[in-house]
Amino acid sequence: MKGPLILLERATKRYGPHTVLEAVGLKVDAGEFVALVGGSGSGKTTLLKMINGLIQPDEGRIEVAGEDVASAKPYALRRRIGYVFQEVGLFPHLSVAENIGITPRLLGWDKARAAARVDTLLDLVALPREVAARAPAALSGGQRQRVGVARALAAEPTLMLMDEPFGALDPLTRDALGSDYRALHDRLQLTTVMVTHDMAEAVLLADRIVVLGQGRILADGPPAALLRDSSDPQVRALLEAPKRQAARLNERLGA
Amino acid sequence: MSPALAAAFELLPDYLGWHVLLSVSALLLGLLISLPLAIAASRSPRLRWPVLALASLIQTVPSLALLALFYPLLLAVSALSTAWTGHGFSALGFLPSLLALTLYSVLPILRNTVTGITGLDPAVLQAADGVGMTPRQRLLQVELPLAAPMIMAGVRTAAVWTIGAATLSTPVGQTSLGNYIFAGLQTENWVSVLFGCAAAAIVAMVADQLLGLVETGARMRRRGLVIGGLAGLLVGAGAAMAPLAGLGGPATYVVGAKNFSEQYILAELMAGRLEQGGATVSRKEDLGSAVAYRALAAGELDVYVDYSGTLWTAVLGRTDNPGRQAVLSGLTTELKRRDGVLVLGSLGFENAYAFAMRADRARELGIASLEDLARQAPRLTLGTDIEFLSRPEWTSVETAYKLRFKASRSFQPTFMYRALQGGEADVISAFSSDGRIAADRLVVLADPQAAIPPYDAVILISAKRAGDRRLLDALRPLVGAIPVEAMRAANYSVDRDAGKATPAQAAQALEAAMAAEATK
Numbered sequence: 013m014k015g016p017l018i019l020l021e022r023a024t025k026r027y028g029p030h031t032v033l034e035a036v037g038l039k040v041d042a043g044e045f046v047a048l049v050g051g052s053g054s055g056k057t058t059l060l061k062m063i064n065g066l067i068q069p070d071e072g073r074i075e076v077a078g079e080d081v082a083s084a085k086p087y088a089l090r091r092r093i094g095y096v097f098q099e100v101g102l103f104p105h106l107s108v109a110e111n112i113g114i115t116p117r118l119l120g121w122d123k124a125r126a127a128a129r130v131d132t133l134l135d136l137v138a139l140p141r142e143v144a145a146r147a148p149a150a151l152s153g154g155q156r157q158r159v160g161v162a163r164a165l166a167a168e169p170t171l172m173l174m175d176e177p178f179g180a181l182d183p184l185t186r187d188a189l190g191s192d193y194r195a196l197h198d199r200l201q202l203t204t205v206m207v208t209h210d211m212a213e214a215v216l217l218a219d220r221i222v223v224l225g226q227g228r229i230l231a232d233g234p235p236a237a238l239l240r241d242s243s244d245p246q247v248r249a250l251l252e253a254p255k256r257q258a259a260r261l262n263e264r265l266g267a
Numbered sequence: 268m269s270p271a272l273a274a275a276f277e278l279l280p281d282y283l284g285w286h287v288l289l290s291v292s293a294l295l296l297g298l299l300i301s302l303p304l305a306i307a308a309s310r311s312p313r314l315r316w317p318v319l320a321l322a323s324l325i326q327t328v329p330s331l332a333l334l335a336l337f338y339p340l341l342l343a344v345s346a347l348s349t350a351w352t353g354h355g356f357s358a359l360g361f362l363p364s365l366l367a368l369t370l371y372s373v374l375p376i377l378r379n380t381v382t383g384i385t386g387l388d389p390a391v392l393q394a395a396d397g398v399g400m401t402p403r404q405r406l407l408q409v410e411l412p413l414a415a416p417m418i419m420a421g422v423r424t425a426a427v428w429t430i431g432a433a434t435l436s437t438p439v440g441q442t443s444l445g446n447y448i449f450a451g452l453q454t455e456n457w458v459s460v461l462f463g464c465a466a467a468a469i470v471a472m473v474a475d476q477l478l479g480l481v482e483t484g485a486r487m488r489r490r491g492l493v494i495g496g497l498a499g500l501l502v503g504a505g506a507a508m509a510p511l512a513g514l515g516g517p518a519t520y521v522v523g524a525k526n527f528s529e530q531y532i533l534a535e536l537m538a539g540r541l542e543q544g545g546a547t548v549s550r551k552e553d554l555g556s557a558v559a560y561r562a563l564a565a566g567e568l569d570v571y572v573d574y575s576g577t578l579w580t581a582v583l584g585r586t587d588n589p590g591r592q593a594v595l596s597g598l599t600t601e602l603k604r605r606d607g608v609l610v611l612g613s614l615g616f617e618n619a620y621a622f623a624m625r626a627d628r629a630r631e632l633g634i635a636s637l638e639d640l641a642r643q644a645p646r647l648t649l650g651t652d653i654e655f656l657s658r659p660e661w662t663s664v665e666t667a668y669k670l671r672f673k674a675s676r677s678f679q680p681t682f683m684y685r686a687l688q689g690g691e692a693d694v695i696s697a698f699s700s701d702g703r704i705a706a707d708r709l710v711v712l713a714d715p716q717a718a719i720p721p722y723d724a725v726i727l728i729s730a731k732r733a734g735d736r737r738l739l740d741a742l743r744p745l746v747g748a749i750p751v752e753a754m755r756a757a758n759y760s761v762d763r764d765a766g767k768a769t770p771a772q773a774a775q776a777l778e779a780a781m782a783a784e785a786t787k
Contacts, residue, residue: 066396091399101394105412105488115398163398 015078017042017171017203018063023072025058032058034227035072040205042170045197047218048207049250054224056207060173063205064093076171091115094164094202097175100156102148108159109144115167133162138192154185161193165200172197174206178213190217212254223247271458274769275447280510283466285442287507290430290470293365297372297425302418304373305380306406315381322374330371330432334439337363338558342565359558359567360551364436364443371432372425379421383414419482423475430471434463438526440551440562444470449553454528454761454770455681473503520738523571524552525559527680528761529618529700529754531770532777533572533724539774540741556654557581560727564606569732570742574618576720578602580659588663591721598725607730611739612746616700616754619722620660623697623709625687636713640694641668649675650683650692660719661696667718681762700724700751702759724749748781756780 016039025033033055040046048056061067062074065086074081081089102111109130116126134141137158148156157177164172177193178186194217197204208214214221215235223231223238223246231238231247239251308315325333341358348354356362387410395405411418434445447463450456477499484492520541524534531552538548551568560582562568575594579585583601588594595613602608622637634640640647649672655661656675664670678686684703686692697704697711699722704711726745732738757777760768768776 064397066393086396087399087401087404089399090397095397097390097393097397099388099390099393101388101390101392101397103391103394103409104388105409118399118404 016040017044017077018205019073019075020059020062021073023059023062023069023074025055025062025067025069031227033062033069036227036229038222038229038232040203042203043201045194045204045217045219046206047214047221048205048224049209049211049214049221050224050230052209055227056224057175059224060175060205060207063171064090064095064173066090087118091119091167092169092171094161094167094169094172095174096157096160096164096172096177098177098179100160102156102159102163104148106148107144108139108146108148108151111148111159112144112162112166114163119167129166130162133165136165136196137162154181154189157181157189161189161196165196170201170203172202172204174204176207176209179208179210186213193217211250212257215251215254221251223250269458271456271767271769272462275459275462278446279466282442282444282446282463283470284508284511286430286433286444286467286470287504288511289361289364289368289436289441289443290426290433290474291504291508293368293429293433294372294422294426296365296369297376297429298422300369301373301376302380305377306384308377309381309384315385319378319381322377325370326374330367331435331438333370334364334367334435335555335558337366338439339561341366342561345565357567358565359440359562361441363439364433364441368429368432368436372429375424375428376418376421379424380414380418383417383421384410386417387413416482416486419478419485423478423482426474426478427471430467430474434467437553438555439558440523440554440567446552449526450531450770452679453526453553453681454531454767455764456767456769470507474500477503519546520548520569520732521567522548522550523554523559523562523568524550525556525571525573526553527698528770528773529698529724529758530572532757532761532773533614535771535774536745536777537570537572537726537742539771539778540745541738544737544741546737546741563727563729564608566729566731568729570726570728570738572614572724573727574722574724575613576619576660576722578725579720580663584659586659586663588717588720591723594721595723595725602727607733609728609730609733611726611728611742613723613725614745614749614754615747616724616749616751617722618698618700618724618754620655620719621697621699621704622664622694622712622714623687623704624694624712626708626710628693629710629712634712635710636715637664637668637670637718638715640712641670644670644672646673647693648673648691650686650695651675651677652680652683652696653677655696663720664714664718667716700754700758702755702757702762705755706759706763724754748784749777753777753780 018038018040020036020038022035022037023033024035036059048059050056058067062069063076065081076089076093112130112133113126116129130144131141134144139155139158143151143155148159151159178189181189190213196202206218219234221233221235221238222229225246230244231242238247242248242251304318308318338358341363345356345358348356391409391413392405395409400408433443434448436443437445437449444463444467447459447466451459451463477496480496480499481493484490484496522534522538524530534550534552538550541548554562556577559568559571560573560578563571575598578598579594599610602610622640624634629635632643634643656677676686676692683695684707687695688707697709699711726742728738757773760773760776761770
């Protein structure tokens with residue numbers, strides 16, 4: 013593919029007098045796993061939602077696979093992009109299988125192809141096939157988010173947007189789901205942009221970390237390089253946090 | 268089964284059929300209006316407040332008033348339509364009832380739908396956008412299915428309200444289960460009143476239960492329950508309305524009656540004669556005094572009985588009293604000129620407003636005339652029917668005798684007589700042909716200044732029927748044929764507490780008495 017998969021140029025978003033994003037520029041190439049990190053109110057979720065048109069920028073320009081998001085039909089764009097978020101938002105009136113198969117159905121896939129795809133996806137996200145007929149309410153939190161990931165992957169997108177996808181899960185489930193997803197990313201050759209406030213998660217999963225603060229990009233690069241080169245105290249504090257945490261853990265557990 | 272109950276059951280297919288047809292139409296129309304409105308309101312907070320406020324405002328208008336208000340409104344629209352297109356429509360009966368009930372059903376559906384949609388989990392809506400639904404797909408596949416239980420709860424409330432309020436369409440000329448209640452209240456036929464209330468309550472309960480099934484089905488996502496409930500509603504409504512299909516085409520003649528016993532009896536008397544001649548007749552009963560004449564003038568009624576004094580003051584707006592004959596001939600020419608209405612003639616008795624007192628009380632206070640009454644009035648309570656105090660006759664009497672009462676209270680005519688007996692009123696505005704005057708031994712006060720105009724009962728025929736031979740031949744024999752004693756006896760047979768006759772039976776007895784008189 014020529015050019016970046018995602019391109020933001022001077023993207024700006026304001027809510028009244030408050031500027032959430034200030035002329036942000038960003039390029040993401042196909043195959044990258046990018047983590048967007050920053051404190052609350054840093055603009056990371058706004059940036060993510062601009063990529064699939066859930067939020068429109070006030071100024072600037074956003075392209076996905078060479079297409080201007082502003083001129084694309086928003087629903088057509090979103091059917092090509094997987095979207096996963098913390099609250100999952102499974103449709104409570106549909107079964108697990110119907111939830112997973114929703115985007116293929118909107119795209120008009122035939123029934124056999126969609127059904128086969130549901131089975132494939134259940135295997136892919138490591139869910140037993142029996143859950144297909146269940147209602148979302150009958151699943152555990154971790155299972156629900158696995159369904160959320162399967163639903164996002166259903167129409168075979170190459171780009172996945174994830175908004176604190178594992179933030180509400182218990183630590184063990186979170187760890188398991190995180191590494192499972194990273195494996196999927198590699199296996200399916202996806203491009204992933206993930207918002208997280210958990211630096212450890214960002215360092216463990218992503219190839220590239222983009223640090224946002226006060227609506228601007230403060231730092232952008234591979235985790236190790238950022239820690240080595242960045243002089244911004246805010247960035248250093250953020251990046252050193254997981255390291256400090258790991259050191260303290262080792263010390264207390266006597267490892 | 269008691270004869271009163273049997274008579275009530277006989278009327279059930281017709282009353283129930285109309286009641287259900289009216290309620291179902293109003294509810295469907297209400298859904299058609301409120302659903303899109305609710306969806307628009309749930310999208311726009313700026314629209315939401317005024318829409319909900321307006322619907323709540325409509326709800327605060329008493330249902331009877333709402334029904335009554337649509338009549339003059341539709342009459343005006345119909346007149347405009349006649350002027351522009353040459354085609355009018357009936358402003359009486361089904362249409363005003365339908366519109367008023369529709370407005371009534373809007374609020375619960377509107378409010379529940381707005382609450383249902385705006386209260387949905389934002390995460391689910393974000394997911395709907397995220398998976399690539401168009402706004403329409405989001406509405407139809409996510410928002411409406413998830414809000415369905417809430418919407419159905421609103422439909423249930425609306426159904427119960429509509430079925431209850433539909434009983435109030437009787438006074439604007441629409442047959443409904445309210446006919447039992449209004450006619451029963453008037454003739455003190457409590458079996459009829461209770462029958463009407465029970466029938467309306469049963470219809471409301473059945474509809475509520477079936478809609479409840481649909482609601483539960485929607486909430487628990489059980490298609491079987493939804494289909495079962497809907498099928499039950501369809502079958503029930505279909506069965507209730509089936510008798511209407513058997514009624515054939517529209518009635519040939521429409522006979523009207525105002526809302527008291529004498530009017531029911533006379534309507535039955537005229538209808539019986541027309542039916543004997545092979546015509547089909549429909550009755551529009553319990554009409555308000557002002558509604559009846561306007562309906563006749565507009566051609567929605569073919570015939571009804573009114574009283575010369577009422578027409579003289581209320582329709583022609585006259586305040587003078589030139590005497591009985593002059594009023595009659597004046598009316599005959601004026602109504603013909605104004606509305607093409609034919610005054611066929613007087614039935615032979617008067618039903619005048621008359622001030623009546625209990626004999627013992629009148630003697631005790633030394634009152635025999637309105638002049639005597641005026642002296643004592645500041646210490647007395649006046650009991651009237653609901654419209655008397657706003658009628659020109661009252662103004663005329665009040666001015667002529669300078670009547671000032673301590674207090675005045677309004678009643679349904681039936682309860683007015685009760686109040687006089689019970690001492691809650693000292694003097695009442697009675698009707699001179701009322702059987703209860705003789706039965707209760709009341710004293711009618713003299714009117715030396717002739718302030719109360721004459722009230723000859725006259726048959727009025729609409730312009731379009733003024734040349735109808737069959738109608739005129741059937742009704743002409745009634746002119747001058749009913750003396751006041753006969754009318755009083757007929758009225759009393761319907762109004763008395765024990766051994767009540769139905770208006771139709773009283774009409775038959777009156778017919779028999781006339782036949783006996785003729786052969787004498």
